[in-house]
Amino acid sequence: MLNIVKIALRNLLRYKRRTLLTSLLITIGVLAVLLFSSITGAFKSLMVGQITDSMLGHLQVHKRGYVASIDNLPLHMNLRPKEMETIEKVLDALPEVEAYSPRIKFGGMFSNFEETTNIRLNGVDPEQEILTAPLLPKRMLQGAAGDALLRPGEILVPELLARGMKVKLGDTVVIVATNRDGSVNAQTLTVRGVLEGISGPGGRDGYIHIKDARTLLRIEKKEANEYAVRLKKADDLDKVHAELSAAFAGELNKEGKPKYEIHTWEKLSPFYNIARMIDVMTFFIKVMLIAIVLVSVMNVMIMAVFERMKEIGTIAAIGTRPGKILALFLVEGLSLGILGSAAGTLFSLAAIFALKVNPLSFDFGRQKGLVLSPTLDVNEIMIASVLVVLVSALASLQPAFKASRMEPVTAMRQV
Amino acid sequence: MSGKSLSEQEGLNSVPNAAARISTEATITRDPAEVRVGSAAGTGEEKAMSLVESKDLTKTYQAGEVEVKALKGISFAIEPASFVSFVGPSGSGKTTLLNLVGCLDKPTSGQLRVVGTDVATLGRAEGATFRGRNIGFVFQDFNLIPVLTVFENIEYPLLMVECCGARERRERVETLLEAVGMADQKKKFPSQISGGQKQRVAVARALVADPKLVLADEPTANLDHETAFMVINLMKSLKKERKTTFVFSTHDPKIVGEAEIVYTLEDGLVTNLEDRRAGHA
Numbered sequence: 001m002l003n004i005v006k007i008a009l010r011n012l013l014r015y016k017r018r019t020l021l022t023s024l025l026i027t028i029g030v031l032a033v034l035l036f037s038s039i040t041g042a043f044k045s046l047m048v049g050q051i052t053d054s055m056l057g058h059l060q061v062h063k064r065g066y067v068a069s070i071d072n073l074p075l076h077m078n079l080r081p082k083e084m085e086t087i088e089k090v091l092d093a094l095p096e097v098e099a100y101s102p103r104i105k106f107g108g109m110f111s112n113f114e115e116t117t118n119i120r121l122n123g124v125d126p127e128q129e130i131l132t133a134p135l136l137p138k139r140m141l142q143g144a145a146g147d148a149l150l151r152p153g154e155i156l157v158p159e160l161l162a163r164g165m166k167v168k169l170g171d172t173v174v175i176v177a178t179n180r181d182g183s184v185n186a187q188t189l190t191v192r193g194v195l196e197g198i199s200g201p202g203g204r205d206g207y208i209h210i211k212d213a214r215t216l217l218r219i220e221k222k223e224a225n226e227y228a229v230r231l232k233k234a235d236d237l238d239k240v241h242a243e244l245s246a247a248f249a250g251e252l253n254k255e256g257k258p259k260y261e262i263h264t265w266e267k268l269s270p271f272y273n274i275a276r277m278i279d280v281m282t283f284f285i286k287v288m289l290i291a292i293v294l295v296s297v298m299n300v301m302i303m304a305v306f307e308r309m310k311e312i313g314t315i316a317a318i319g320t321r322p323g324k325i326l327a328l329f330l331v332e333g334l335s336l337g338i339l340g341s342a343a344g345t346l347f348s349l350a351a352i353f354a355l356k357v358n359p360l361s362f363d364f365g366r367q368k369g370l371v372l373s374p375t376l377d378v379n380e381i382m383i384a385s386v387l388v389v390l391v392s393a394l395a396s397l398q399p400a401f402k403a404s405r406m407e408p409v410t411a412m413r414q415v
Numbered sequence: 416m417s418g419k420s421l422s423e424q425e426g427l428n429s430v431p432n433a434a435a436r437i438s439t440e441a442t443i444t445r446d447p448a449e450v451r452v453g454s455a456a457g458t459g460e461e462k463a464m465s466l467v468e469s470k471d472l473t474k475t476y477q478a479g480e481v482e483v484k485a486l487k488g489i490s491f492a493i494e495p496a497s498f499v500s501f502v503g504p505s506g507s508g509k510t511t512l513l514n515l516v517g518c519l520d521k522p523t524s525g526q527l528r529v530v531g532t533d534v535a536t537l538g539r540a541e542g543a544t545f546r547g548r549n550i551g552f553v554f555q556d557f558n559l560i561p562v563l564t565v566f567e568n569i570e571y572p573l574l575m576v577e578c579c580g581a582r583e584r585r586e587r588v589e590t591l592l593e594a595v596g597m598a599d600q601k602k603k604f605p606s607q608i609s610g611g612q613k614q615r616v617a618v619a620r621a622l623v624a625d626p627k628l629v630l631a632d633e634p635t636a637n638l639d640h641e642t643a644f645m646v647i648n649l650m651k652s653l654k655k656e657r658k659t660t661f662v663f664s665t666h667d668p669k670i671v672g673e674a675e676i677v678y679t680l681e682d683g684l685v686t687n688l689e690d691r692r693a694g695h696a
Contacts, residue, residue: 003574003575007560007562007563010562010563011562013562014561014562310556310558311558311560311561314552314554314558314560315560315571315575316543317517317519317546317552318546318547318551318552318571318572318576318620318621319543319544319545319546319547319548319550319572319575319576319624320543320547320575320576321540321543321544321547321576322539322540322543323540324575405539407519407520408519409514409519409520412554412558
């Protein structure tokens with residue numbers, strides 16, 4: 001086999017310019033795929049990280065039908081103390097769950113004593129919320145989370161609202177809300193911080209302490225309408241979703257239907273569709289890479305067979321078996337693929353290193369100056385390399401087969 | 416030709432007259448045993464020793480809509496350790512005949528046995544293995560592999576066909592390099608040596624697997640006379656030394672003079688056989 005590789009490599013070196021150009025083409029293809037998947041991968045993980053780590057968590061548990069009417073933020077679908085107990089018991093039993101946070105989401109009026117506007121609020125337990133959405137404190141543009149994200153009597157105001165209503169840290173504001181029974185209540189709160197608005201559901205919500213939410217909404221017992229769940233490993237998403245679904249399968253409402261619904265962040269955030277679109281684009285870039293490799297390697301190998309007919313006839317005449325002739329050309333094509341993918345990977349690593357030294361920043365919606373930190377996933381390198389090598393083999397197969405099937409007399413007659 | 420014609424030779428109970436000899440039916444003889452040439456011909460015991468045996472061999476090509484009869488029924492036998500030449504003008508069928516004997520092509524009809532094997536029964540892969548083990552080739556255009564050095568070109572059949580150990584390969588190649596006088600050029604590539612040197616390398620490559628038969632199609636056609644004689648003499652001396660049978664085709668009368676047995680081909684038929692060895696003249 002070593003001799004076949006040696007002869008194949010020497011034949012490649014025999015046509016240096018052609019080999020160089022073909023390898024360069026494959027290199028550019030591999031570079032494009034790896035850079036694209038690396039940069040889009042970094043973008044995806046940045047955005048997904050923001051969505052899951054500062055807002056949604058990886059999973060959410062609600063009462064059945066809550067998500068369908070989430071825009072109304074209904075309070076009559078709150079989880080009762082017994083139900084919360086059941087949910088927490090299940091979540092505590094799952095080793096994959098890192099933390100969870102019960103929330104009361106509701107809509108209200110926000111007043112600075114001069115103007116009034118509407119606001120969506122999350123009543124949260126600060127300790128549990130920080131564990132479930134660890135990036136939430138980093139969204140504070142003004143004020144600092146300090147020893148606690150929130151204390152009772154304090155509010156985190158979304159940036160746009162703070163700017164529009166001209167409220168600053170320490171200002172007193174009034175929140176007016178309608179409770180489940182339709183009666184209105186109000187509470188004064190102090191602005192503890194201003195939160196950066198981010199893309200996605202809940203990205204422009206304010207936060208108050210869950211005790212304040214209960215007081216405002218006149219909820220006497222422990223209640224919530226949402227459980228945000230953070231997993232130790234994001235890859236366990238589907239597994240935990242299945243486990244939770246199974247655990248809650250026995251909990252049925254009066255209509256005999258499941259009492260709770262579990263949604264992954266993918267179902268809750270529209271960004272998931274953008275992420276899928278990015279995946280589709282990556283797929284098509286890979287298809288283009290396949291086309292580049294297929295066409296260039298096949299072209300080179302067809303030329304090689306055409307030009308070396310006499311040589312093929314000679315080696316066949318002196319006793320080289322068809323299988324070895326096939327291997328000779330197959331290895332030649334494979335070597336082109338390996339050479340191109342190795343060079344492409346090296347150049348990609350260099351490009352990623354350059355991007356680390358000079359980070360790439362971009363704006364996404366209202367979010368300015370997001371910094372990408374692309375990394376090259378070993379799996380992506382493996383996929384691109386294996387793809388190139390397989391396609392090179394496939395592209396060489398037909399010319400190699402043709403060479404191996406050639407009759408020595410016919411081949412040697414060619415000039 | 417200085418030798419006797421086929422019908423005049425002793426031990427060859429051949430065609431009764433010239434008319435029959437040039438017919439498509441009868442070439443030299445209808446029985447290969449009757450045209451047995453080589454180191455020992457004539458007895459029934461030696462009949463089994465024929466290296467190449469052909470009977471009523473024909474080859475027809477289809478060139479577009481035209482059918483070309485390259486060989487029209489040739490019968491002959493070649494014994495081991497012979498130095499045989501097929502001569503004749505272009506288009507007489509020399510190359511076609513050598514291709515058939517070399518198992519590079521299949522006859523249209525007739526029988527051809529090479530080293531005891533009916534070549535018509537060999538498949539593509541079996542044919543390659545058979546050639547690798549039993550037949551060496553020397554081509555008119557040398558046909559060395561350009562990406563391999565002189566040493567590697569000679570080594571090639573051992574690597575890709577015979578698959579013997581590195582030490583044995585080196586010894587066999589070195590021996591042949593010495594024999595053909597190319598030991599000092601072994602690291603050069605074919606593009607760095609002359610035509611005569613290339614053909615010496617080709618002869619060494621043909622002999623390295625120790626074949627029973629070496630076929631050379633116009634081996635001197637691309638060489639000047641001096642080099643051509645040198646190559647032919649090299650083949651002759653290697654034949655003597657290794658007892659290998661050399662069969663070559665040529666249309667150069669001076670080179671023909673070096674052959675021990677000469678078949679003359681015309682229009683796909685053997686028209687004359689000349690045996691110049693002692694006791695056969």
